[in-house]
Amino acid sequence: MTKLRPFRFILIFTCCVLFAFGLLLTPPVQSVDVRFSRTLVKVAYCLVMIGGGHATRDAATLRAPGGFGVEMRDGCNAVNVTILLWSAVLAFPAPWKMKTLGLAAGSAIVQVLNMMRFISLFYLGQYSMTWFDFAHAYLWESLLALDTLVVFWLWAKRAMRPRASPDARI
Amino acid sequence: MQKCSTILVAGLLPLLCGVSTALAQQLNSFAVLGGSTVTNTGPAVVTGNLGVSPGSAVTGFPPGIVTGGSIHAADAVAAQAQSALTTLYNQLAGTTCNTDLTGQDLGGLTLIPGVYCFATSAQLTGTLTLNAQGNPNAVFLFKIGSTLTTASASSVSLINGASNCGVFWQIGSSATLGTNTVLAGSVVALTSITLNTGASVTGRVLARNGAVTLDTNSVTVCSGAAGLTPPTISKVFGAANIPPNGSTNLSFTATNPNAGPSLTGVAVADTLPAGLIVATPNGLTSSCGGGAITAAAGSSTVSLSGATLASSASCTFSINVTGTTLGAKNNVTGNVTANETGPGGTASATLTVQPAAPVTSGAPAMSLPMLAGFALLLMGLGSVLARKSQPRG
Numbered sequence: 001m002t003k004l005r006p007f008r009f010i011l012i013f014t015c016c017v018l019f020a021f022g023l024l025l026t027p028p029v030q031s032v033d034v035r036f037s038r039t040l041v042k043v044a045y046c047l048v049m050i051g052g053g054h055a056t057r058d059a060a061t062l063r064a065p066g067g068f069g070v071e072m073r074d075g076c077n078a079v080n081v082t083i084l085l086w087s088a089v090l091a092f093p094a095p096w097k098m099k100t101l102g103l104a105a106g107s108a109i110v111q112v113l114n115m116m117r118f119i120s121l122f123y124l125g126q127y128s129m130t131w132f133d134f135a136h137a138y139l140w141e142s143l144l145a146l147d148t149l150v151v152f153w154l155w156a157k158r159a160m161r162p163r164a165s166p167d168a169r170i
Numbered sequence: 171m172q173k174c175s176t177i178l179v180a181g182l183l184p185l186l187c188g189v190s191t192a193l194a195q196q197l198n199s200f201a202v203l204g205g206s207t208v209t210n211t212g213p214a215v216v217t218g219n220l221g222v223s224p225g226s227a228v229t230g231f232p233p234g235i236v237t238g239g240s241i242h243a244a245d246a247v248a249a250q251a252q253s254a255l256t257t258l259y260n261q262l263a264g265t266t267c268n269t270d271l272t273g274q275d276l277g278g279l280t281l282i283p284g285v286y287c288f289a290t291s292a293q294l295t296g297t298l299t300l301n302a303q304g305n306p307n308a309v310f311l312f313k314i315g316s317t318l319t320t321a322s323a324s325s326v327s328l329i330n331g332a333s334n335c336g337v338f339w340q341i342g343s344s345a346t347l348g349t350n351t352v353l354a355g356s357v358v359a360l361t362s363i364t365l366n367t368g369a370s371v372t373g374r375v376l377a378r379n380g381a382v383t384l385d386t387n388s389v390t391v392c393s394g395a396a397g398l399t400p401p402t403i404s405k406v407f408g409a410a411n412i413p414p415n416g417s418t419n420l421s422f423t424a425t426n427p428n429a430g431p432s433l434t435g436v437a438v439a440d441t442l443p444a445g446l447i448v449a450t451p452n453g454l455t456s457s458c459g460g461g462a463i464t465a466a467a468g469s470s471t472v473s474l475s476g477a478t479l480a481s482s483a484s485c486t487f488s489i490n491v492t493g494t495t496l497g498a499k500n501n502v503t504g505n506v507t508a509n510e511t512g513p514g515g516t517a518s519a520t521l522t523v524q525p526a527a528p529v530t531s532g533a534p535a536m537s538l539p540m541l542a543g544f545a546l547l548l549m550g551l552g553s554v555l556a557r558k559s560q561p562r563g
Contacts, residue, residue, distance in 0.1 A: 009552050017545060088548045094559075141540050159559070
């Protein structure tokens with residue numbers, strides 16, 4: 001049974017990924033996806049203003065007074081990364097309570113990081129497009145991937161701890 | 171030419187305006203030109219050239235004086251001017267009438283630009299008012315079959331931008347201006363012209379075959395070529411929109427619309443609207459050979475002066491401008507001017523300084539290859555950890 005667990009993980013993970021990305025391509029979910037992106041831009045706008053910055057918001061675009069703007073398009077809202085994390089958490093052999101915790105905490109961490117990414121790109125683009133391109137294409141991708149892997153690893157390690165219940169000790 | 175066409179009936183226009191433009195240069199400088207003699211009594215003042223051809227007799231200078239020109243008695247210059255006068259006379263005579271005023275006294279009338287005809291003689295008693303209706307290039311032509319006679323102290327009053335260069339008196343025989351008459355325009359007579367004591371003309375006194383007789387008069391050639399169309403100016407921005415602190419090209423094209431003479435001293439000034447300045451460097455290029463262009467980097471004024479435009483020629487000069495504030499910048503030049511004409515029109519163009527288009531994410535938070543690789547990595551990590559995990563209780 002233990003030997004089968006990796007295969008079971010891969011199978012469930014693959015099924016979850018295919019199902020979730022398939023769902024993401026449907027018009028109703030895409031509509032939700034767009035609204036989600038706009039909400040994230042709203043949050044980013046609020047954070048910039050709270051931080052004493054200056055910006056204007058137009059739909060999914062955050063614009064600086066100088067004219068530079070960053071638009072959050074499909075895929076920029078880190079939903080795809082979240083789907084992968086969710087699929088891994090769901091496929092991993094762990095109690096549902098742990099899975100729920102993993103889904104919630106993992107999603108939050110990924111979104112917080114993506115928000116940092118979005119706002120940093122907003123300021124970086126005003127400073128230098130060269131740095132913007134580098135950070136956009138390489139730096140933040142790597143950080144987001146690393147972050148998700150670490151989140152999953154930490155969660156899985158926690159899920160693998162021997163449970164405190166008498167049954168688990170047997 | 172175009173402006174003339176707005177005020178005169180179709181068909182007559184090309185002829186009338188064309189006449190003036192083609193011949194203006196040759197006649198431009200002559201205040202007085204006679205066919206047989208030019209005779210003066212008293213201290214007449216002629217401002218401009220005085221000539222006679224084919225006759226050669228010029229008498230009465232002094233006491234008369236010629237300023238701003240010289241006396242051409244039967245010389246080549248006078249002959250050329252006389253030749254031009256013949257052409258001018260014929261073309262004026264061939265112009266179709268707008269309004270027949272035969273039998274009416276011009277005194278007390280107020281006329282708008284057009285061609286007015288008298289089958290026989292014409293009389294001016296009192297004041298004739300010519301209203302250009304705001305068009306400095308307006309042309310008034312009086313075609314008189316036989317004689318023009320003015321009573322003492324008669325006058326021609328020019329209002330609303332009318333120019334004495336745009337008034338023509340084409341006379342089938344002779345003209346006699348009464349004492350102290352103040353006449354405006356070019357008197358073009360087939361035979362003779364007589365100015366009685368104290369009469370003055372601002373324009374030209376041109377007799378084809380006969381004598382010009384002066385008596386203590388003032389004849390001042392008008393300062394421009396009658397009917398010569400002013401230069402035109404156009405301008406265009408290199409782009410309709412630029413981002414803040416972005417630059418684009420601004421080019422001006424000055425054109426001489428006249429088929430005949432050149433225009434000299436072509437000038438135009440342009441004050442850039444607020445939020446638009448001459449770029450640093452200004453990127454000045456010009457095909458306006460003789461013209462001086464001023465466009466200091468960082469300033470908001472651009473000007474051209476002293477350019478010469480040959481017949482039907484254009485010249486272009488351009489600079490780079492920088493938009494410093496957001497918004498639509500509507501830029502209107504001053505009037506383009508030339509030495510030989512009244513003021514020309516203006517040109518306008520609009521440039522919008524607007525925020526740059528948003529930088530759109532070319533790649534998502536994670537590109538597709540990265541996402542696939544990451545999925546495999548996650549799958550590998552998960553499967554390893556799953557293998558090590560304890561069996562569920």
